[in-house]
Amino acid sequence: MKPIESEKVQQVLDDFTNKNVYVHLETTNGAYASHFNEKAYNVGAYIRNANVVFNQAKLVGDGKVYRAGLKMEMGWIYAEGLTDWEMYEGTKLLLAGHDREGRLMVSLEISETPFNY
Amino acid sequence: MEKHVVVIYPHPDDESFGAAGSVSKFREQGVPVTYLCGTLGEMGRNMGSPAFANRESLPEIRKKELINACNVLDMDLKMLGYRDKTLEFEDRGEVAEHLKQILEEIQPSLVITHYPDHAVHPDHNALGAAAIEAVRLMDSEKRPVVWTQAISNNYLEVLGKPDIINDITDYFEKKMEAIFCHASQAAGVLGQFKQADKLESEVQEEIKRRFSTEHFYTWNFEE
Numbered sequence: 001m002k003p004i005e006s007e008k009v010q011q012v013l014d015d016f017t018n019k020n021v022y023v024h025l026e027t028t029n030g031a032y033a034s035h036f037n038e039k040a041y042n043v044g045a046y047i048r049n050a051n052v053v054f055n056q057a058k059l060v061g062d063g064k065v066y067r068a069g070l071k072m073e074m075g076w077i078y079a080e081g082l083t084d085w086e087m088y089e090g091t092k093l094l095l096a097g098h099d100r101e102g103r104l105m106v107s108l109e110i111s112e113t114p115f116n117y
Numbered sequence: 118m119e120k121h122v123v124v125i126y127p128h129p130d131d132e133s134f135g136a137a138g139s140v141s142k143f144r145e146q147g148v149p150v151t152y153l154c155g156t157l158g159e160m161g162r163n164m165g166s167p168a169f170a171n172r173e174s175l176p177e178i179r180k181k182e183l184i185n186a187c188n189v190l191d192m193d194l195k196m197l198g199y200r201d202k203t204l205e206f207e208d209r210g211e212v213a214e215h216l217k218q219i220l221e222e223i224q225p226s227l228v229i230t231h232y233p234d235h236a237v238h239p240d241h242n243a244l245g246a247a248a249i250e251a252v253r254l255m256d257s258e259k260r261p262v263v264w265t266q267a268i269s270n271n272y273l274e275v276l277g278k279p280d281i282i283n284d285i286t287d288y289f290e291k292k293m294e295a296i297f298c299h300a301s302q303a304a305g306v307l308g309q310f311k312q313a314d315k316l317e318s319e320v321q322e323e324i325k326r327r328f329s330t331e332h333f334y335t336w337n338f339e340e
Contacts, residue, residue, distance in 0.1 A: 001168065001171050024172065026160075026172070028160070028162050029162075030162050031202075031237070031238045031239065031240075032237060032238070032309075035237045035269075035270065036309055038270075046160070046202075086171060088171065088173050088174070089173075092173065094171055094172065094173060096171065096172065098164070098168060101166060101305060101308060102163075102164055102165065102166050102167055102168040102305075103162045103163055103164065103305060104162040104164055104172065105162070107172050109172065109173070115173065116173070116176070117200070
């Protein structure tokens with residue numbers, strides 16, 4: 001993946017607007033967080049292949065770290081801490097945030113076809 | 118001598134970090150070893166260092182790493198097709214039945230798996246429990262011996278000393294070679310040994326000390 005280029009990503013988000021899309025949304029600090037540090041908490045959540053339509057999408061950030069908000073008819077999809085992006089297989093938008101060791105902390109992915117499961 | 122050894126862990130790299138030395142020892146004795154790998158570690162957060170994988174490319178990358186590691190360790194591989202992080206939500210009986218069918222086919226004399234509730238990762242605990250259940254469901258005279266591996270921080274206090282302590286000093290290089298096949302994961306996992314106040318050579322010593330033995334508890338099936 002490469003550092004987020006906000007104008008390009010915003011264009012891709014706009015192209016997904018008002019379409020039936022599949023979303024992967026995830027955050028994690030790993031299954032070993034409290035094993036290696038007893039003061040840490042294991043926290044994580046993911047949803048894969050949520051089938052949604054959003055009518056508005058915006059990427060906001062400081063040039064390095066971004067938030068994304070997808071507005072749906074009933075509700076929102078939100079991700080914070082996004083740093084990198086990639087068009088995977090040409091059609092799937094991958095956004096992710098990595099820590100300084102390169103480990104994934106948050107991920108938001110959008111595709112018109114389902115993600116492999 | 119063992120007839121056939123089956124290793125049952127959920128993730129590509131569990132076999133290398135957990136049992137590569139013991140596997141190498143068995144292979145040197147000519148004992149066939151088969152790895153039943155539960156998932157492809159699809160939800161891992163290590164993406165290589167520097168990162169070369171992403172959430173979508175990771176499964177195929179880890180599959181190749183797994184195949185390479187099994188080639189290095191010269192053991193057969195069977196991928197079970199479950200999904201990372203979901204094993205504890207599968208029906209325990211169905212997973213046990215799945216494993217039992219494979220074990221009845223292979224007829225191993227020894228099974229290596231995780232110690233349920235003492236293996237930290239929920240997938241480790243769930244697959245370990247299913248593996249033990251699978252063996253329990255077998256005819257008692259056909260049951261293989263089961264070695265279970267605990268990795269929780271307090272397992273020595275709770276479980277006492279493991280009865281199987283394999284000195285694998287002679288196979289340390291082989292174990293590291295297998296671990297480094299998992300290029301997307303190795304640096305991240307080994308990085309846990311790094312501390313700001315430790316020199317690189319001290320980290321190496323710590324890894325060597327930790328990885329020179331492999332510990333297991335023989336599971337007791339007596340009621």
